[in-house]
Amino acid sequence: MGQLIEEQYVWRLPVRLYHWINAFCITLLFITGLYIASPVLSPSIGEAVWYHKMAWFRYVHFGTAFVFLANFIFRLYWALFGDDKYGRFAGFKPWSPIWWGKPFKEQLKSYLFIKQEEPNYSGHNPVAALTHFLFVFCGSLFMILTGLAMYGENNPGGLTDSLFGWTVLIFGSSQSMHTMHHVVAWVFPVYLILHLYAVVRHDIVERSSITSSIITGYKHKVEECPEYTD
Amino acid sequence: MKKETTYAEILESRGVNRRDFLKFCSLMSVYLGYSSTFIPTFVRAMETKPRIPVIWLHGLECTCCTESFIRSSHPITADIILNMISLDYDETLSAAAGDQLEAVRKQIIKDYKGKYILAVEGNAPTKDDGVYCMINGESFTNVLKETAADAMAVIAWGSCASFGCVQNAKPNPTGATPVHKIIKDKTVVNVPGCPPIAEVMTGVITHLLTFGKLPELDRLKRPKAFYGTRIHDKCYRRPYFDAGMFVESFDDASANKGWCLYKMGCKGPTTFNSCPTVKWNGGTSYPIQAGHPCLGCSEPGFWDNGPFYTRLADVSFLGTNSNADKIGMVAVGAAAAGMAAHAVGTAIKKNKKQKSETANTEEG
Numbered sequence: 271m272g273q274l275i276e277e278q279y280v281w282r283l284p285v286r287l288y289h290w291i292n293a294f295c296i297t298l299l300f301i302t303g304l305y306i307a308s309p310v311l312s313p314s315i316g317e318a319v320w321y322h323k324m325a326w327f328r329y330v331h332f333g334t335a336f337v338f339l340a341n342f343i344f345r346l347y348w349a350l351f352g353d354d355k356y357g358r359f360a361g362f363k364p365w366s367p368i369w370w371g372k373p374f375k376e377q378l379k380s381y382l383f384i385k386q387e388e389p390n391y392s393g394h395n396p397v398a399a400l401t402h403f404l405f406v407f408c409g410s411l412f413m414i415l416t417g418l419a420m421y422g423e424n425n426p427g428g429l430t431d432s433l434f435g436w437t438v439l440i441f442g443s444s445q446s447m448h449t450m451h452h453v454v455a456w457v458f459p460v461y462l463i464l465h466l467y468a469v470v471r472h473d474i475v476e477r478s479s480i481t482s483s484i485i486t487g488y489k490h491k492v493e494e495c496p497e498y499t500d
Numbered sequence: 501m502k503k504e505t506t507y508a509e510i511l512e513s514r515g516v517n518r519r520d521f522l523k524f525c526s527l528m529s530v531y532l533g534y535s536s537t538f539i540p541t542f543v544r545a546m547e548t549k550p551r552i553p554v555i556w557l558h559g560l561e562c563t564c565c566t567e568s569f570i571r572s573s574h575p576i577t578a579d580i581i582l583n584m585i586s587l588d589y590d591e592t593l594s595a596a597a598g599d600q601l602e603a604v605r606k607q608i609i610k611d612y613k614g615k616y617i618l619a620v621e622g623n624a625p626t627k628d629d630g631v632y633c634m635i636n637g638e639s640f641t642n643v644l645k646e647t648a649a650d651a652m653a654v655i656a657w658g659s660c661a662s663f664g665c666v667q668n669a670k671p672n673p674t675g676a677t678p679v680h681k682i683i684k685d686k687t688v689v690n691v692p693g694c695p696p697i698a699e700v701m702t703g704v705i706t707h708l709l710t711f712g713k714l715p716e717l718d719r720l721k722r723p724k725a726f727y728g729t730r731i732h733d734k735c736y737r738r739p740y741f742d743a744g745m746f747v748e749s750f751d752d753a754s755a756n757k758g759w760c761l762y763k764m765g766c767k768g769p770t771t772f773n774s775c776p777t778v779k780w781n782g783g784t785s786y787p788i789q790a791g792h793p794c795l796g797c798s799e800p801g802f803w804d805n806g807p808f809y810t811r812l813a814d815v816s817f818l819g820t821n822s823n824a825d826k827i828g829m830v831a832v833g834a835a836a837a838g839m840a841a842h843a844v845g846t847a848i849k850k851n852k853k854q855k856s857e858t859a860n861t862e863e864g
């Protein structure tokens with residue numbers, strides 16, 4: 271058994287809102303995206319032009335994409351300029367060797383069972399920050415750039431195409447870009463599994479209420495009281 | 501040096517009458533996206549500009565571009581163009597061959613320095629010193645470089661010259677390289693397609709001849725007039741796409757009704773070309789109209805984005821032929837298995853820790 275020694279307000283409302291809008295958008299984008307790639311035959315009831323099954327899935331994908339993009343930009347702003355100790359990503363400096371030093375190694379060793387102790391962080395631990403960065407930040411950026419480039423293709427020379435159309439040069443052709451947008455889409459379900467596992471595990475091991483923290487904002491510090499263990 | 505004749509003079513001498521000549525000028529200005537007020541510009545240019553010699557090189561290719569070109573749907577178009585550009589050098593169409601023809605090429609380069617057009621069909625195999633395409637004892641790569649050096653403009657005909665086509669599909673055994681990767685100091689106009697539509701080819705060359713400069717090009721150096729929009733955005737089956745009414749096999753009822761070919765692997769949504777508007781064989785039809793999905797023949801790397809008849813492209817992954825969804829599911833499976841194993845590890849660790857703690861309290 272443990273004893274509650276401290277309650278910490280870690281995730282402020284902007285971060286929590288960002289998190290859930292993000293999770294919602296990604297889920298929707300993933301489902302509609304897969305549907306776009308493998309639609310089901312659905313004969314219309316009436317004129318084809320009245321009936322918008324495929325168009326509707328694409329519409330939802332694009333609509334959600336812009337909410338997702340706005341949310342992404344907001345989080346970026348908050349990470350760089352927000353008045354938020356835990357949400358700032360201020361300590362995240364992967365370009366500096368110091369960042370890869372002791373805290374990162376200890377957290378990694380603990381995850382790999384090389385070390386007994388479980389470091390306890392109020393905000394993101396360094397390994398978590400790195401995974402968020404690689405999967406969520408880089409993954410989102412990739413989806414946004416390729417997505418907008420594809421989105422602009424119906425109007426070459428238009429605004430979206432002029433701003434993002436160059437992306438196609440990286441992939442060689444529009445078809446390869448579609449393929450890569452589709453491959454990288456799978457980064458998100460993979461991340462979700464790692465993420466949910468890590469969250470639940472930390473909660474069980476540290477009893478820090480981390481799972482509910484992303485809803486309530488509060489994490490708890492718990493001290494082991496050996497006399498209560500059986 | 502020969503006396504410089506104008507296009508109109510040549511056409512007259514070949515028996516093209518005024519009426520056909522004007523028809524041709526209007527047709528070209530329409531294809532190239534100019535308003536009818538531009539027709540006089542075309543006419544005047546044709547009447548006054550000296551004829552430009554064209555050197556037409558053939559590299560590693562199948563000659564389908566030439567086949568398409570000489571079958572330009574409107575007979576007068578082919579006639580006029582073929583007379584107009586004179587094709588002073590073309591390995592396929594010229595009567596001369598060997599040393600004789602090479603001498604002609606060298607002569608044109610000398611006489612018309614900076615004033616001739618180089619049209620290239622096919623690409624250059626660069627592996628093993630270019631032995632996979634030799635012209636009169638010289639590697640095609642060298643012939644290409646030599647001829648391009650003094651050309652006024654370089655046109656890459658077809659997907660081979662523009663992007664590589666089947667020759668440079670994986671694993672590209674001959675090191676086939678598209679023209680723009682060999683001629684780097686000049687803008688190479690890409691006119692992709694396997695083959696390109698005849699009217700597109702004549703349109704591009706007419707623009708060059710009449711205006712003396714390259715047409716407006718897009719990011720991949722294709723003329724915007726012909727490659728400005730996707731097949732998908734001009735496809736007459738698009739309402740079926742939006743509705744979700746798809747063909748699922750070539751002999752199903754939907755195929756009979758002419759619904760959308762997306763699920764049959766149609767690459768229309770990712771292909772920039774004029775097929776739905778200019779069409780083929782004199783505006784008769786184009787593949788989708790005939791019930792066949794677009795293969796994306798005018799797109800870079802279309803052979804490697806196959807299979808032709810599925811929507812999802814094959815992706816090689818750890819040495820296997822896979823696709824995006826298969827890779828994704830393997831990754832998700834691996835993540836889930838990894839997490840399950842980690843959970844077991846955590847449980848064991850926790851157990852151990854608890855045991856040692858209990859032991860400690862008992863001792864203390």
Ligand code: HEM
Nearest residue numbers: 285289293296297357393394398402406462469480481484
């Ligand atoms: C597609 C789904 C999801 C994505 C992309 C995602 C992404 C993220 C990201 C980027 C963070 C870092 C927060 C920040 O600083 O902005 C985070 C934190 C967190 N998420 Fe999620 N999340 C998803 C779903 C969920 C779900 C379903 C839960 C449910 C319990 C959850 C619980 C948490 C918790 C507890 C944290 C704080 C973890 C920490 O200390 O770093 N997430 N998530």
Ligand code: HEM
Nearest residue numbers: 296299300303304307335413414417418420421448452455
């Ligand atoms: C988490 C983010 C996203 C996921 C998981 C996702 C997923 C997908 C998937 C699986 C496809 C089908 C690709 C194919 O095989 O053709 C797709 C298509 C597409 N996505 Fe996304 N996407 C995301 C974000 C975005 C964003 C931000 C945009 C920006 C506008 C976007 C625009 C598009 C477009 C234009 C298509 C092509 C639709 C078509 O060809 O009809 N996506 N997406």
Ligand code: SF4
Nearest residue numbers: 732735760761766768
């Ligand atoms: S047949 Fe091809 S180009 Fe036409 S609407 Fe369907 S997917 Fe698009």
Ligand code: SF4
Nearest residue numbers: 773775794795796797
């Ligand atoms: S429909 Fe597609 S594959 Fe067919 S000729 Fe046109 S661009 Fe090439």
